[in-house]
Amino acid sequence: MGDGAFTVVATDGAARAGVLRTAHGDVPTPAFMPVGTKATVKGIDPEALRSLGARMVLANTYHLHFRPGADTIEALGGLHRFMGWEGPILTDSGGFQVFSLRDTILATDEGGVSFRSVYDGREERFTPELAADVQRQLGSDVAMCLDICLPADAAPAELELAVARTTAWARRQLAAPRAAGQLVFGIAQGGTHPELRRRSLEEIAALGCDGHALGGLSVGEERELMLDTVGWAAPLLPAGRPRYFMGIGDPEGILAVIERGIDMFDCVLPTRLGRTGSALTWAGRLNLRNRCYSRDSQPLDPSCSCPACARFSRAYLRHLVNQQELLGLILLSLHNVRFLLDLTAGARVAIERGEFGVYRDAALARIAQGQSAREVAK
Amino acid sequence: MGDGAFTVVATDGAARAGVLRTAHGDVPTPAFMPVGTKATVKGIDPEALRSLGARMVLANTYHLHFRPGADTIEALGGLHRFMGWEGPILTDSGGFQVFSLRDTILATDEGGVSFRSVYDGREERFTPELAADVQRQLGSDVAMCLDICLPADAAPAELELAVARTTAWARRQLAAPRAAGQLVFGIAQGGTHPELRRRSLEEIAALGCDGHALGGLSVGEERELMLDTVGWAAPLLPAGRPRYFMGIGDPEGILAVIERGIDMFDCVLPTRLGRTGSALTWAGRLNLRNRCYSRDSQPLDPSCSCPACARFSRAYLRHLVNQQELLGLILLSLHNVRFLLDLTAGARVAIERGEFGVYRDAALARIAQGQSAREVAK
Numbered sequence: 001m002g003d004g005a006f007t008v009v010a011t012d013g014a015a016r017a018g019v020l021r022t023a024h025g026d027v028p029t030p031a032f033m034p035v036g037t038k039a040t041v042k043g044i045d046p047e048a049l050r051s052l053g054a055r056m057v058l059a060n061t062y063h064l065h066f067r068p069g070a071d072t073i074e075a076l077g078g079l080h081r082f083m084g085w086e087g088p089i090l091t092d093s094g095g096f097q098v099f100s101l102r103d104t105i106l107a108t109d110e111g112g113v114s115f116r117s118v119y120d121g122r123e124e125r126f127t128p129e130l131a132a133d134v135q136r137q138l139g140s141d142v143a144m145c146l147d148i149c150l151p152a153d154a155a156p157a158e159l160e161l162a163v164a165r166t167t168a169w170a171r172r173q174l175a176a177p178r179a180a181g182q183l184v185f186g187i188a189q190g191g192t193h194p195e196l197r198r199r200s201l202e203e204i205a206a207l208g209c210d211g212h213a214l215g216g217l218s219v220g221e222e223r224e225l226m227l228d229t230v231g232w233a234a235p236l237l238p239a240g241r242p243r244y245f246m247g248i249g250d251p252e253g254i255l256a257v258i259e260r261g262i263d264m265f266d267c268v269l270p271t272r273l274g275r276t277g278s279a280l281t282w283a284g285r286l287n288l289r290n291r292c293y294s295r296d297s298q299p300l301d302p303s304c305s306c307p308a309c310a311r312f313s314r315a316y317l318r319h320l321v322n323q324q325e326l327l328g329l330i331l332l333s334l335h336n337v338r339f340l341l342d343l344t345a346g347a348r349v350a351i352e353r354g355e356f357g358v359y360r361d362a363a364l365a366r367i368a369q370g371q372s373a374r375e376v377a378k
Numbered sequence: 379m380g381d382g383a384f385t386v387v388a389t390d391g392a393a394r395a396g397v398l399r400t401a402h403g404d405v406p407t408p409a410f411m412p413v414g415t416k417a418t419v420k421g422i423d424p425e426a427l428r429s430l431g432a433r434m435v436l437a438n439t440y441h442l443h444f445r446p447g448a449d450t451i452e453a454l455g456g457l458h459r460f461m462g463w464e465g466p467i468l469t470d471s472g473g474f475q476v477f478s479l480r481d482t483i484l485a486t487d488e489g490g491v492s493f494r495s496v497y498d499g500r501e502e503r504f505t506p507e508l509a510a511d512v513q514r515q516l517g518s519d520v521a522m523c524l525d526i527c528l529p530a531d532a533a534p535a536e537l538e539l540a541v542a543r544t545t546a547w548a549r550r551q552l553a554a555p556r557a558a559g560q561l562v563f564g565i566a567q568g569g570t571h572p573e574l575r576r577r578s579l580e581e582i583a584a585l586g587c588d589g590h591a592l593g594g595l596s597v598g599e600e601r602e603l604m605l606d607t608v609g610w611a612a613p614l615l616p617a618g619r620p621r622y623f624m625g626i627g628d629p630e631g632i633l634a635v636i637e638r639g640i641d642m643f644d645c646v647l648p649t650r651l652g653r654t655g656s657a658l659t660w661a662g663r664l665n666l667r668n669r670c671y672s673r674d675s676q677p678l679d680p681s682c683s684c685p686a687c688a689r690f691s692r693a694y695l696r697h698l699v700n701q702q703e704l705l706g707l708i709l710l711s712l713h714n715v716r717f718l719l720d721l722t723a724g725a726r727v728a729i730e731r732g733e734f735g736v737y738r739d740a741a742l743a744r745i746a747q748g749q750s751a752r753e754v755a756k
Contacts, residue, residue: 039697043704045685068672068697075673076693084689294446297454307423311462315454319417319446326421326707 005183005210006242006263010352014235014261017351020056020211020242022088022141023181024080027055029242029263030351032254032344033090034270034337038063039073039083042271043326043333046085052306052334053341055087056141058266061134062094066119070137078139078179090266091140093131093173095187096215096246099149108148110165128169132176132184139179142211145170147187149216152226159196163189167203174207183210185244188237191216192229201236211242214262218247227256234261251280251343251367255360258347270340274333277321281339282363283370286314288332292377293318306338307331383561383588384620384641388730392613392639395729398434398589398620400466400519401559402458405434407620407641408729410632410722411468412648412715416441417451417461420649421704421711424463430684430712431719433465434519436644439512440472444497448515456517456557468644469518471509471551473565474593474624477527486526488543506547510554510562517557520589523548525565527594530604537574541567545581552585561588563622566615569594570607579614589620592640596625605634612639629658629721629745633738636725648718652711655699659717660741661748664692666710670755671696684716685709 006029010017020027034041034049037060041049049057059079064070073082079089098105098115106114112127128146135143146169148162170186178184186209190197204212214233217226230245234257237243242263248254249267257265270280279286281301286293299309300317308317308331320328343363350359388395398405412419412427415438419427427435437457442448451460457467476483476493484492490505506524513521524547526540548564556562564587568575582590592611595604608623612635615621620641626632627645635643648658657664659679664671677687678695686695686709698706721741728737 038701038703039694040703040705043708045705045708047685047689067701068693072673072693076675076691082691082694082697084694295450295453307425311425313454313460315446315450316417316460316462319460323416323445325416325418326704327418327423329704330421330423330708 004241006240008239010354012351012354012356013259014231015258015347015351015356016261016263017348018242018263020088020264022056022183024086024088024141025055027088028348030258030344030347031056031264032249032340033058033264033266035266035268036060036083036085037268038067039079041337042275043330044271044337046083048307048334049085049337050087052338053345054337056090056264057085057087058090058092059083059138059140060094060097061091061131061138062097064091064138065094065134066117070134074137074139080139088141090142090264091135091138091144092246093135093144093146093187094126095131095147096149098126108165110168112146112169113148128173129176132173132178136177136179136182140182142183142185143178144213145173145184145186145209147189147215149189150191152191152216154191156193156196159189159191159193163196163200163203166200167207170204170207170209174209185209185211185213185242187213187215187246188233189216192225197229197233198236201233205236205238209241211244212237213244213246215246217245223253227260230257230260230262249340251340252364254340254343255347255363258344258351259356259360270336271333274336275329277328277332279317279332280336281370282366283374284367285371286374288314288318288321288328290318300335301339304335304338304342306335308335382619384618386617388732390729390732390734391637392609393636393725393729393734394639394641395726396620396641398466398642400434400561402464402466402519403433405466406723406726408636408722408725409434409642410627410718411436411642411644413644413646414438414461414463415646416445417457419715420653421708422649422715424461426685426712427463427715428465430716431723432715434468434642435463435465436468436470437461437516437518438472438475439469439509439516439522440475442469442516443472443512444495448512452515452517458517466519468520468642469513469516469522470624471513471522471524471565472504473509473522473525474527476504486543488546490524490547491526506551507554510551510556514555514557514560518560520561520563521556522591523551523562523564523587525567525593527567528569530569530594532569534571534574537567537569537571541574541578541581544578545585548582548585548587552587563587563589563591563620565591565593565624566611567594570603575607575611576614579611583614583616587619589622590615591622591624593624595623601631605638608635608638608640627718629718630742632718632721633725633741636722636729637734637738648714649711652714653707655706655710657695657710658714659748660744661752662745663749664752666692666696666699666706668696678713679717682713682716682720684713686713
């Protein structure tokens with residue numbers, strides 16, 4: 001099943017295993033995409049990232065447009081060469097940044113959105129045409145459409161206007177020039193409002209995008225309501241195109257969206273947690289600042305083979321974190337990314353075997369048991 | 379020539395090529411030792427450090443004594459296992475830290491030095507016996523004697539007392555238990571005062587240390603006077619033992635002390651420069667913040683094969699530095715350490731060929747020409 005750049009190779013309930021074919025290689029799905037906001041996954045060398053098993057990374061149109069500028073990146077041979085990552089890259093549209101930095105917005109109108117840059121306060125404007133052009137210059141494998149991303153609790157009238165404009169903007173962006181081989185994904189909005197979400201899905205799906213994202217669902221709304229929405233909305237998207245949920249990275253959330261038919265997702269969580277001294281493990285989340293690790297000679301996660309787990313103890317990592325040593329941030333970031341890649345790879349295998357439910361339950365039970373065992377031990 | 383753990387394999391004027399044999403492997407000399415103050419060379423994974431060509435690293439008794447504590451490191455199997463570095467490690471004595479944090483000193487007496495810890499302000503005391511014991515627990519390959527390190531412009535009477543106590547302390551420390559296979563180096567003080575420096579050298583050399591350091595010469599005195607002192611002092615040390623100059627890391631300085639008979643040296647310069655956005659190259663020092671690199675597709679140094687130079691452009695490194703991205707600090711630190719290791723390895727080959735003078739002149743001319751060519755281009 002599938003057409004164009006995406007093939008579904010197995011399903012298990014709503015969950016899908018597939019392959020996304022891009023100009024820079026194939027990506028097995030479900031796929032967790034580490035986030036390289038400013039053309040670098042924070043603290044991780046691209047060669048190390050590949051060794052961890054990452055296949056596709058995300059980069060940020062808003063930030064790269066302003067620093068160092070898409071002209072510069074294009075002049076240097078495109079984003080892949082610039083950042084030393086030869087694998088597939090997805091670039092977001094910048095819409096999420098503009099609309100989540102709400103204080104900087106000056107005006108949203110039919111044509112686009114005007115705002116003040118967070119870099120220098122200058123007035124700037126994003127339009128669908130600019131989003132297309134910047135991403136063409138970056139040369140990403142998947143470009144995202146510029147959307148209007150409102151908080152889930154926005155007023156229905158606001159949401160309705162955002163849905164209408166998001167569709168109109170996507171139509172314009174899809175008509176604009178793109179990089180050779182570049183796929184373009186549309187984004188459905190509508191918050192958790194059933195009618196508006198459905199309308200947005202139908203309108204975006206009708207445009208013939210190479211893939212579809214569910215946007216605006218990780219912005220502060222309740223987890224249950226968000227998952228309910230994913231649960232009924234994802235299956236309404238064309239089955240033969242990849243489905244991307246923007247911004248989820250906790251193990252429970254990843255398994256929940258995979259279960260509901262999502263193929264791709266991204267999150268800054270693993271690197272952000274790494275920089276604040278926390279590790280995602282099969283025994284739950286470890287805060288390395290905790291005194292209980294001060295003489296703990298075990299690896300972070302005995303079942304992990306990442307560089308942090310293969311060569312260092314929790315005690316050493318705690319020392320590095322407490323002393324604010326760069327190597328601590330690096331090693332924890334490596335580990336956390338690896339953990340989510342492994343979790344996702346395991347989900348894919350389980351889907352192919354028709355055992356996704358068993359895998360999900362076992363993974364969640366293992367994480368919960370480890371967490372509570374450690375809490376009892378304290 | 380040489381006895382015990384050190385063999386001189388070639389000389390060229392005063393310059394020497396040798397091998398230091400330690401419990402964790404041989405170290406060809408001259409040797410640049412990257413500094414892992416808190417049991418990590420800032421921003422560099424030990425595996426990467428080895429790939430760069432580092433053979434021996436330095437770690438800091440003062441800092442490790444307080445955080446995480448030598449008991450903890452001993453309980454975890456010693457410093458090598460703790461920090462994931464299987465090669466030789468030299469630990470300083472903590473004397474340099476205590477005496478360079480002058481505001482924290484409470485009293486220096488025959489027995490030792492009392493001071494307030496920079497970590498929590500508590501009153502602490504270092505004695506030669508404690509310096510021996512902490513380094514025994516750490517299990518370093520080379521332990522340094524606790525010395526009294528005064529500024530080069532200290533009053534002669536002060537210097538004289540420091541020299542006398544440094545000798546007495548070294549005698550006590552050498553009599554204390556040490557780790558299996560651990561070498562102990564004495565440190566000669568005396569500033570740039572000819573008579574006191576000579577007296578310190580003679581007294582320390584008479585103690586039968588495994589090696590000798592020239593201390594107190596990188597603390598703010600004039601470069602010329604320091605080099606003059608090294609020039610006449612180094613040859614007075616026993617020829618069959620390694621000579622260590624503490625704290626030099628600029629290319630000119632490294633070549634100058636090698637020329638004067640120094641075998642080992644260390645410095646935080648390469649990693650500190652890396653963290654502030656500067657690169658040591660064969661074309662001089664590059665400040666990556668400079669606008670001239672914004673579209674520069676060249677590697678940092680075309681003749682370098684480190685990860686930064688092999689895979690990234692100056693423009694990308696500049697972007698990372700300007701955006702305060704961790705990867706920028708990491709890559710520049712890797713490169714700078716590699717540059718000094720390569721410079722030092724080249725010096726060794728030149729000494730073996732009897733061409734050290736030619737090597738030094740060519741290296742300095744190349745660096746100076748590159749620097750001035752770039753200044754003209756601006």
